[in-house]
Amino acid sequence: MSFTVIGAMVRLRLVRVLRDRLGLVWLLVMPMVFSYLMGMLMGDMGGGGPTQLPRLVVFDRDQGPAADELLAPLADNERFQIVRLDSLIGREAARQEVDYQHMTAALIIPAGYSAAVADGREAELVLVYDSDRLSSQTVNTLLDRSVLRANTIAAGRGLVATGPAGKAVPRDQARQFDEEVFAERWAHPRLTLVPTVLGRVQSDDFALTNVHQHLGPAYILFFVMMFMMMTAKDLVAARNDRTLARLVTSRATGLDLMLGFFAGGMVVGLIQSGILLVLNSVAFGIDYGDSPLGLVLVIVLFAGFSSGAAIFLGGVARTGAQADGLGMALTMTMAALGGLWWPLEVVPDFMQQLGHSLPTGQAITVFHDMIGRGYGVSELGGLLLGLTLWTAAAMALGAWRLRRLMAA
Amino acid sequence: MLLTALVRKDLKRISGDRKALIVNLLLPLVLTAIMGFSFGGGLGDSSGMSAIPIAMVANDLPVLLQEKIAAGLQESGFFTVTWTDSSGADLLVRQGEVAAALVIPPDFMTSLVDGRKAAVQLWKDPGSPLKSGIVQQILERVFVRYQAGDAAYEALWPADRVAQQDGDFTFDEYFSGDFNAVWKRFRNAGQDTVLQAAGRDFITVMDHQVALSDAMASPRINLAVNDKSPIGAAAGGEEANFFDYVLPSFAVFFLMFAVAAAAREIHREREGHTLQRQLLSPMDATQFIVGKWVTGTMQGALQLLVLFLAGAVLFRVNLGPDPYSLLVVVLLTSMTASGVFILLALVCPSEKVMDNLSTVVILVSAMIGGNFGTVEALPAWAHTFGRFVFNYWANLGFSAVVIRDESLAGAMVPVLVLSSAAVTLFVSNVVLFAARSRRGGLL
Secondary structure (H helix, E strand, C coil), rough: CCCHHHHHHHHHHHHHHCCCCCHHHHHHHHHHHHHHHHHHHHHHCCCHHHCCCCCEEEEEECCCHHHHHHHHHHHCCCCCEEEEEECCCHHHHHHHHCCCCCCCCEECCCCCCCHHHHHHHCEEEEEEEECCHHHHHCCCCCCCHHHHHHHHHHHHHEHHHHHHHHCCCCCCEECCCCCHHHHHHHCCCEEEEEEECCCCCCCCHHHHHHHHHHHHHHHHHHHHHHHHHHHHHHHHHHCCCCCHHHHHHHCCCCCHHHHHHHHHHHHHHHHHHHHCCCCCCHHCCCCCCCHHHHHHHHHHHHHHHHHHHHHHHHHCCCCCHHCCCCCCCCHHHHHHHHHHCCHHHHHHHHHHHHHHHHHHHHHHHHHHHHHCCCCCCCCCHHHHHHHHHHHHHHHHHHHHHHHHHHHC | CCHHHHHHHHHHHHHHHHHHHHHHHCCCCCCCCHHHHHHCCCCCCCCCCEEEEEEECCCCCHHHHHHHHHHHHHHHHHHEECCHHHHHHHHHCCCCCCEEEEEEECHHHHHCCCCEEEEEEECCCCHHHHHHHHHHHHHHHHHHHHHHHHHHHHCCHHHHHHHHHCCCCCCCHHCCCHHHHHHHHCCCCCCCCHHHHHHHHHHHHHHHHHHHHHHHHCEEEEEEEEEEECHHHHHHHCCCHHHHHHHHHHHHHHHHHHHHHHHHHHHHHHHHHHHHHHHCCCHHHHHHHHHHHHHHHHHHHHHHHHHHHHEEEECCCCCCCCCHHHHHHHHHHHHHHHHHHHHHHHCCHHHHHHHHHHHHHHHHCCCCCCCCCHHHCCCCCHHHHHHCCHHHHHHHHHHHHHHCCCCHHHHHHHHHHHHHHHHHHHHHHHHHHHHHHHHHCCC
């Protein structure tokens, strides 16, 4: 084995990557852009201040005190802004507006709503919302709560005995409905729910609740694999322009060439991962847990797997276009199944098992466990072993394919 | 004649790359199927997220109530419940065995009956933010309903609370044991005046609770909630198909890859010196661009149609209310996509640059155009730019026809935008190609 040959091949690979300016976009810029934009999509939080928040448009034909009271708990929300109009809109038109994403939700308050509430008559409010959006779900939840409050007050008022003063109050009625007591008890309920996250850091806005804590590592893994697969066409080109044949006739042994190709990919993957880990940490404040060794191992193993798989792909594909297509197909399928696009906890059990058996699923779960639970290498042993087996398999397949090519 | 020969030649070349064709057709279907299996699109027995495992710590609750709660949670189908103590619950949550643990404090019921405050703990698994979030959301709904009833009760019958607080009986004494024991205790109160008074208080409270519950059962204000999508209309008898949402997005996404590959042919021909030979023929710039444009459009349209037909067969994807609406949107989408990527090919100096740039363009426009999710959630600049990518309008067109089952009238805006974009791009491409070939930039 010649370290000079292997070192030269690694250097060559690095020089080629660094010289390709557009390749650098793939390497570093795209993962960060994806992390940022997907974070916005999944978190449903537009940046740029309160005026750019998704809009709840209230078509308020009433403009009365009951409408004000209904909307008061929805004011100054961090996820949406209220735009109140006195115009009228039909339910179907409102649905279309929400469907075209011109607003996150539409609330229709009919004329005479306040009068109906004051008289204890029935009234109907119409909410059109988008169940896929966090801002819209928040509107629904808060409005439901506000309507419940109004209905409870109406029910309470309806239970007040109406007979002459001094007459005995029936058992199923009350002498009065004390609205001050109601307001006080509503504001300070006796029964409360206290949520706590039992992770490394006991905060509700930590761990995977913060969408970037999932997306940052997920897109690092995705783009490391994607970039490696995209470089598979270089091996195809080396075969087609006979560079590989010339290398075979040089003093380099088969093992040197194989290790050179493998180490070249791996070094690029490691550099890419390292830079992206730092950038994600700085830009999105991602915390990778308390186990630097676990972090190094998962990155090394995943880069190793991707490098081996790319060599295999470069050995199988006949043209650069084929390598690109197959690489993209492999990366996207493994990303979707392994939980890089959405966390595995949302899919059925059998899909979770399938995801956890893939290298993408194992690698992202290592990240989740380090970030959320504070696991170290000993607790991550099973997942890291699985990843090691995948890396060994990819390397073996790559070596087998490369040997056949060199023999041919 | 020349044009036909050009298109035939390009189509032959594209269809020769079987693996690329298979990837372009199979990958969207595979990813759609994965989405179906993942989110319960009706494939097999898949029904989306599995039941959420939770732990319950409520050992001080009466057995009767424990059994009721357990049965209610299991029957809802949303939860699988494990009863344990607090240290067991802590371990289960920390190991990710359960998504959350509900820890009901000792003396919980006594606190409620006595009018004292009570805090219920919800311990959440950091590895299961979505599932534990759902548990929290459901519990908060239950708690706010309790809060409403409790506040109304106190505002109506404050004397009841005072009587309870002054009583000599605690909740445990009332309700310890099973149902028979509780019943016998009240029936056999005999001469025990304390128990008799407690029984009377209990009946008064129950009368008031029933009256309040009846009053709250018929709310005066009705909030009619409509979801934006046909899923919301499911109550009206229409059944929404999950794949109607997913397949068009993936189809447009992969259409971009196919059309970009077709446009890249311009560079391959330039680098293989066949483009120069074509430029020496009697063919003019318009004919050349028409040829490339028709090839790209045919390839794209064919790919979209095959995907939609396969989707209809495999996933029961809706093909629209009539035979032509989907066809028109497919054709306009392909024409515009072809125009976009030919333009990109004409401004790129080499195949390598085109290769890298087209993938960047595809991924960014897929994101800001809404192929990966709702665009309004993006920052304002991305949202604004999203209006300028063709796939945004293509997605709107497919949403109208496939998801909302509307004819072309319902998709008029996206159809008009796509048509204008296709014409503008075509003219720009002809002008640009003519200019570049005049200056020798394509040689």
